[in-house]
Amino acid sequence: MSQGTRPRGRRVLLIVSGGIAAYKTPELVRAFVAAGCEVQVVMTPAAAAFVSELSLATVSTRPVRKRLLDPEEEGHVGHIELADWPDLVVVAPATADLLARATAGMADDLAATVLLATRAPVLWAPAMNTNMWRHPATQANLATLRSRGAEFVGPDRGQLACGWIGEGRMIDPPLIVAAALAKLEARGPWAGKRVLVSAGPTRTYIDLVRFVTNASTGAMGFALAEAARHAGAEVTLVAGPVELATPQGVRRVDVETAEQMYAALEGELSQEPYDWVAMVAAVQDLEVDGGAARKLEKAELLTRLPTLGWRTARDVLAALTARYGRGAPAGAPRSRFLGFAAQTVEDGPEDRLQQELIRLGEAKLRAKGADAIFVNRVGAPGVGFASATNAGLLLAYDGEAIAVRASGPPIAKAALATWLLDALVTT
Ligand SMILES: Cc1cc2nc3c(=O)[nH]c(=O)nc-3n(C[C@H](O)[C@H](O)[C@H](O)COP(=O)(O)O)c2cc1C
The missing domain is CATH 3.40.50.1950 (Flavin prenyltransferase-like)
Structure with a gap:
């Protein structure tokens, strides 16, 4: 069946x-x-x-x-x-x-x-x-x-x-x-566990009404939150601006900017550790200096744009793992973190693509201080932001070594969420 x-x-x-x-x-x-x-x-x-x-x-x-x-x-x-x-x-x-x-x-x-x-x-x-x-x-x-x-x-x-x-x-x-x-x-390995999920994009405002964002729809994060709830976990979802209904039984906190996303997640983690924190949100990695608090007129916008000072934003995942994850002081209660990494890899033979994704994933896993990372190749058929399906590799620490598991061909995001939860249970 x-x-x-x-x-x-x-x-x-x-x-x-x-x-x-x-x-x-x-x-x-x-x-x-x-x-x-x-x-x-x-x-x-x-x-x-x-x-x-x-x-x-x-x-x-x-x-x-x-x-x-x-x-x-x-x-x-x-x-x-x-x-x-x-x-x-x-x-x-x-x-x-x-x-x-x-x-x-x-x-x-x-x-x-x-x-x-x-x-x-x-x-x-x-x-x-x-x-x-x-x-x-x-x-x-x-x-x-x-x-x-x-x-x-x-x-x-x-x-x-x-x-x-x-x-x-x-x-x-x-x-x-x-x-x-x-x-x-009340059944299953996620019963009684606490899961924190971030989902969707964030916005970097240039003026009151104009912003830079990305193509994340929030679908993967919402699917993961829903699957975790169905599996019995207590779930909090920190969501960027998306057009999605809150999954039944999930507590939702809405945010708009990267700093609000960080503050909401940090607020959660500082109260009590979570069993897993799944950072599925596509947080903007640029902040802007010189944006306006009011709506700029067209001519003003044109003169202002070249003078805007762009800088890299806080790396939300790395900042949180340093305080509440693998980087937490010895003996302090800590949460485990799953990062999501969307990568573009040039076309080539399948095994070479896989090796390249593993290499990029390992580097990300270490750089972010996460416990696991799900890497997918955006732009590949049936994978990534606006797609209803997804596929990729889960890299997770197995002692000092890093174990790699492939989710297989693209499947519905809800099914992939269940696959990820099953894989994390044994991680
Ligand atoms: C009009 C009518 C209503 C019935 N309502 C019930 C009922 O509410 N509960 C019940 O245990 N049996 C009720 N019965 C008796 C069952 O239909 C009967 O025991 C039947 O063999 C049950 O088969 P089953 O358990 O295989 O479904 C009713 C019978 C009739 C004729």
Whole structure:
């Protein structure tokens, strides 16, 4: 099954069983998709009496899986592939019947078989008549499933479809999604880690309205912030002027100039170290003396331009690693830094290009005092600033030596962000 371009760690297998609350599941799927999850729906035969397969296939953008003993659906041991695929299994609504079958370890339809075969955590959202819920058989099944690691969300109290008022109503879809996301984010090697990301360009102002900038769109940094958040990290994003929405759950600080970018990052790092600081922003490397605080008229601008004094700006990454990274005083708490280096390398045979990028990357890694650096060749097809995809080499210290890992052919920036996080975990 393809992983798609969504960040890994958000694959939800939704099992819909045959309760009346199944009619709410298209909304549930939509809420999962809006939260950045990839959703595969499995229905029990009884569920098909309560909700349309077509609705679920449309909102999940995947065919619904229903039958176990079907050569077309099954393909090459499809039920095991299905069980291996998700990061989380959600059963909503969970009938008394499916709870009982799962407790007994039955595998008499696709849903029960997947529940038996999966190693992913399972979140159940039960829904049934109050008496069915309170029945000692159901309560004993719950206790058994809990003792095996299953978690439950709901049921709620309220008006039930059968006319009763009481416990047994499926908890509302947004609350199921919130519980599922909390479970997804509490897992994995980035859970509880703090990540600081800088993204986008900065501006060097010549007058009040005119500035020099670069082609960075912020896409790579935002993708990295989102992937880190999805992987469970607590993420702060310091963003230059870009047209991008803040990824859900990420704290964002907006800046405009290189000095503001430095001040914002320094402010963060001086409070508490971060596990990783990913410096993805394309910070302007020139400052100007003689700029105007007001808008210059055209004629004034023409006379002023040749007299402007350009000088190199503070090297934000090097300045921060010197204080809070590898250059921090011995024994002081320190953060680890990942730099990004966009390089242009003249065309030539692939292995020579690679060697040249490694040489440039090593020099940058040392000069910046970073712990790792991602080097890409801007201008190459599918790589760099305005591209939706990216590729490059990750150079990271392995003791005193420097290890090099290639990300492979260009892939979506979201997928590359996940690749980088996986690589950094072992760095
Ligand atoms: C109209 C109607 C509504 C039902 N609602 C529920 C329900 O909310 N919860 C439940 O556990 N069973 C409910 N059932 C019973 C299940 O549909 C039945 O136990 C079925 O075998 C469940 O199959 P499944 O667990 O494979 O989906 C309902 C049955 C009917 C006819």
